[in-house]
Amino acid sequence: MIEGRFGQLGGQHGGGMFWTLAIFGAVWAVFALALLRDLPEESSRVNAAERELIAAGQEPDAGPGRSRVRWRPLLTNRNLWVVAGGYFAWGFMYWLPSFLSDAYGLSVKQAGAFSVAPWACGMVGALAGGVIVDRVYRRSPRVRSRFAVMGVALLLAGCSLVPLAISPTLTVALISISLGVGFGFVTGGIWWVAAIDAAPDQPGSAAGFADAAFASSGIVAPSVMGFIVAGTGTFTSGFVVMACLAVAGALLMLLVPREPVPAAVTATETAGNPV
Incomplete structure (x- = not known):
């Protein structure tokens, strides 16, 4: 079916x-x-x-011109791996809006109408995320303040999916998915900033590394969710996986100890405030 x-x-x-x-x-x-x-x-x-x-x-x-990528410091950067892990977890959230049409047998027109709400919430979340991060960073000019905002947003996104496992009606699905996408998109514009903070001496490579993690999630998520849904015959197990990934990403951002930030970043921080 x-x-x-x-x-x-x-x-x-x-x-x-x-x-x-x-x-x-x-x-x-x-x-x-x-x-x-x-x-x-x-x-x-x-x-x-x-x-x-x-x-x-x-x-x-x-120095002028291009510089070579230094892979060893990039691949051994704990902060960057934390960002990449959170970004990978967030990538699974992109599967949610398509669930509305697939699970409830909506027509393309109906699916389009119902899918407006999640992406509208995502737009609000992305705008709100930028404002929140800027205000938090002004009060606490530390790299970890960005991690805290991202971690809390991912945690709320994961919790928003819990009602879907309990009462998967169309109304509950629309509300839960909209909240999940909205909270998830609070982090939308921050991933590249956090990646560059982690490796400021290689900003392009750091942002690309994080974006590659997100892209790999886009490759993995449809296959993983497809196998899970086909194997269990229900979407509930898929939501459990997504919620767990979101929570795991949040815990990475909130709990994993971060390495000292290179001097290129600490020099831009407010004097006397550790990162």
């Missing part, structure tokens, strides 16, 4: 959406190749004053 709904929904309506996304992706790629550059001096749209301003904000010993 569950597999039939998956196949019916994807077979009838998936092709057009995939082609639409493919076209948008191709158009974006053309614009990206034409407009985006790695370095300011490679872009004709950056004037001399802008280049001077950018150079003034760089580390004195950074």
Whole structure:
């Protein structure tokens, strides 16, 4: 029954959406190749004053051009692994809105209408997360303050899924999923900041490392959830897995001791406030 709904929904309506996304992706790629550059001096749209301003904000010993990735300090950075673990756990939350159509046999039109609420809550959560983190960081200018906000948000996201395991009605599902996505998206704009904080001497590589963890979750989640749901015949076990992952990610952010932050970050912290 569950597999039939998956196949019916994807077979009838998936092709057009995939082609639409493919076209948008191709158009974006053309614009990206034409407009985006790695370095300011490679872009004709950056004037001399802008280049001077950018150079003034760089580390004195950074040196010009690109630098090689130093994998050993990156892969042994505990803070970065904590961020990556939390980001991986958060990635499973992206499966939630599609659950509405798959579990309740909604039409594409109905599924679209019901899916508005979770993503609307996600938008509110993302905006609120930025405001909350900024205010918390002003009061406590420490890297760990960001970890605390992210950990609490993930914990609330995991707890929001508990009602689904108890009373999986459509109303309960819509409310729980909306809250879960909303709380999860509080962390949305903070992952890259936290990753860069963990390895400020390699900001691009650090952000890419964290983003790779999130992307791998997008690869793993559909398969894992599909096997769980197909094996048990119910979505409840899938929600238990997601809730546990969210809580585990929260505990990583809140409880795992963090390594001392490199000097590049501590120098930007307010004097006298440990990280």
